[in-house]
Amino acid sequence: MENITIVTGGSRGIGAAACLRLARDGHRVVVGYRSDEDAARTVVHAVTADGGTAIAVRADTSDEHEVVALFDTAAQRLGPVTGLVNNAGIASELTRLADLKTDDLRRVMDVNVIGAFLCARQAARVMGAGGAIVNVSSSAATLGSPGNYIHYAASKAAVDALTLGLAKELAADGIRVNGVAPGFVDTEIHAQTGDPDRAANVVSRIPVGRLGTPEEIAEAIAWLLSPAASYTTGTTLRVAGGL
Template sequence: MNPVTVVTGGSRGIGAACARHLATAGHDIVFCYRRDTHAAHQTLADIHATGRRAIAVPADTTDPDQVHHLFDTAATLGPITGLVNNAGVTSPIGPFTDLTLTDLRHVIDVNLIGYILCAQQAARRMPTGSAIVNISSAAATLGSPGEYIHYAAAKAATDTLTIGLAKELAPHGIRVNAVAPGIVRTDLHTISGVPDRPDRAADRIPMGRPGEPDEIAGAVTWLLSDQASYTTGTVLRVAGGL
């Protein structure tokens, strides 16, 4: 039986790259998305081209009922053995003192509450031998001063969630790890108001360039594989030296 993996925010960027890599590695995929139906259909087509099964589910990961529906849908393919907690947002780059309450709550809701709700559903359903990977960020330790400290704080909470949940679920045979990307070339930066940020930031990345979504997906795929069978509670930094 093929592993069944849920990928949140799987229609674009890092999530879509994870879905494609995992499908190539033999996973059946259920991914959720918010609005970009065209991108979701393209990701579905890419997965189907590998011969794997796939379902795209429109879902808001901050809504417990929609999260429940996402996992119910995934369970129609078989026991859920993997979760990639990836759905995330940022807000316009700017000084901490200019942060609005609306932006703060949205970032915390999606990047932290959504992760917790999805991890809860996964933990309740997963059999022994399953694994969860949370997408964190190098911002969790760098702090993102002058950009989005609140986003960095949410990602630091993701690291804590990863460590605590790994310890709690280890006796049940479920591994929990995180991948912390640095600056990656995705359209997340458009939301922040600086679409060319990856290229602007290249000179402060030790490797001299931003990352690509496929480079993050490779790390996620390894952490969900049997090759990482003794790895849990780890935050794997994939950040070009940041």
């Protein structure tokens, strides 16, 4: 079976690294992006320059019609979708819950929760036996992130529940569902919090003493999508340097 894999939020960070890593495993990759077309095309170019196949498709994952169109375009241009890396996610300004803006709360939940559910739902509708989903969560889901972004942590806890429940729901259909929970990783998402140096400033809290890299998270994603993980479903793999 040829692997046709959609990676949402594929134009940067963990998503971009996942596109490159999966392409090396022979996946034909759909680089999903919301706004940065140039970055998405850069990822496509990197994949094709390395001998792989990739296309860029714009989609706001919080919009159900755009999610359906994303999957339809992938199928029309590359073939039936067999894999989903449910990676698109956002953060917002670091703040205590009492000071959180309602607009920020709604946007984070729209993308991180509703968007993840919409993409997983469409995958469940179109995938057949042998399909696999990897939801990108966060170590924040179990740490709570007090004083920083409880709402973001809660959104990722919802993703963990999605992983567990959907894995049980789709097991009889031959579709595996797993998650990856990164810790502090050196990506652009920290700039969304208003503190671009935040990740570097928390290194002292990480048992292994350093930040993770997007490539390290991509390795975990690639394993979970591979035949080597054929007996693994309903689990969230923590890749957080011991945090």
